[in-house]
Amino acid sequence: MSKAKIKGKYFVTLVLSAVLAFSTIFSAYASTWTLTGDTNVHDPSYIAENGTGTRWVFSTGQGIQVLWSADGQAWNRGTQIFSSEPSWWAQEVPNHTKLDVWAPDIYYYNGKYYLYYSISSFGSQTSAIGLVTCTSITKGDWVDQGLVLKSTSSNTYNAIDPNLFADKNGNLYMSFGSWFAGIYVTAIDKNTMKPTGNSYRVATKDGGIEGSSIVYNSSTGYYYLFVSIGACCQGVNSTYQVAVGRSTSVFGPYYDKNGVDMKNGGATVLDSGNSAWKGPGGQDIYGTNVIARHAYSVAENGAPKLLISDLQWDSSGWPYYN
Template sequence: MPKKKKIIASLLLSAMLLLQTIVPVSASTWNLTGDTNVHDPAYIVENGTGTHWVFSTGSGIQVLYSTDGKNYQRSLPIFKEKPAWWSNYVPNQAGLDVWAPDIFYYNGTYYLYYAISTFGSKVSAIGLVTTNSISGGIWKDQGLVMYSNDASSYNAIDPNVTQDEKGNLWMVFGSWSNGIYITAINKDTMKPTGNSYRIATKSGGIEAPNLVYNRDTGYYYLFVSIGKCCSGLDSTYKVAVGRSKSVLGPFYDKNGVDMKNGGATVIDSGNVAWIGPGGQDVNGTNVIARHAYSAAENGAPKLLISDLYWDADGWPYYN
């Protein structure tokens, strides 16, 4: 190679290396294939088998699985018929319509929380089923976790269970009606114990809370979906986040606004291909699943999974 070309190539290489030091490496969105129709996905990799499972809103709780995390197939739903107790708390619930499940592994058992409700109402309930083997497909109904009605301050939907830095368990839940709440979870019953505390509100809509502790940053992160869901290409959902040094908050956005006062830093507002991203589920601290409405498929809700990264200031991001 002539000397001049070698110098140019060397300069280009140096420039590329410099850019890599000042521009964060983009987190990758996985190339998913197969059946990826979901709404409000809950994602987990099963111990032992390595199978990737996605539980989502739909009849009986919809189930997808993948052996490699990329190509998904649909399995049988969790419920084939209504548990008897559903009608006691949500008498007008439509058929087997189940919302926003959450999957949590603890002490050898998988805990699948879910919500039943009627759209636009606070007549709602959170239920629980358990199994020792997702692949085995045998789930045990653990009944009611909590409920709400039109006199309640909160709406008992969108459950998410997490473990704090000391090993204690907590559940965040709620939607629109006075926002997002948190309550302690009893390790024996895996159901709430004590009071519920409001930790986030937002005019125009807030729901789908997901609480994550990042040991590397020392913060608790409250991921939420803000805006309007469930309207296909007209949806205005966005994924937003705030953080706190305490599991009970207060959670602040990047501008220092308390999430109880409407604070929320948007990290995903969608794009021309994917409208209204939300219903997110953070797995550990390095993977985030959510749904978005496909412009190419006339607003069909699709599963998106991305690697989740953390910037130098301890805030999450992905592309």
């Protein structure tokens, strides 16, 4: 065998090895994480705690359900946030179901953890968003901060599914809303961590829209509005899908890939589920590179389970994940 053939074979081997290595790294980075343990969840909100590295997920359920993980893969059930109802719950939403709390959202700011959540009765517009805070999730020194925002049948919006986020200058905002008149955004006072000023509608969708999550990506210069469209809570018959639009302004307009304003029903679907997972939604974006959501497991008769994936961005500045 000639030296040329040996070199050629060696070169091809190197190239193939490099390609395989790159593919392995890319697929590991751009894939859904392998999760074990207790992953029963609905409407998850994900965060990594400062100083400890512990990952936490807060979700819909009795008193706000809690999961924790030391490595982001093996998950354990923690202690629910509320063991009894704050007195103001019954005053603001008299027909809500005791400790049933919906769609919490965790946010770290200025040395504290802010956990927003909603109480309502299914299909009702009489709803409220509340706030509880702590200095350490591990210690669990939670303090009830009371009512943040409420709605009644006289409001256009429905005060559920809160999501706190920062704009490119560090100003704080909250998106919220469900069905009815869609998704709204309002400015948040940094001292009270509660709304200041008016709320502005940014998205509507026939057939259902809720679970908003907004993030600013400094690499693309856009704000991205992630939503769940369709209907949840029907196990494998759920029609939830994760969708997105983007804008150069916090208050929109947010356009989908086809240039349709989300206020007029626009929405680019990122995830419509597959043969194993139905009705993905209730998503939460952590930073700009992690997306957590629930989906209904076909193998477990429609049980809602936690899924976490690496969020990627294509050359045109649109998000995707596998």
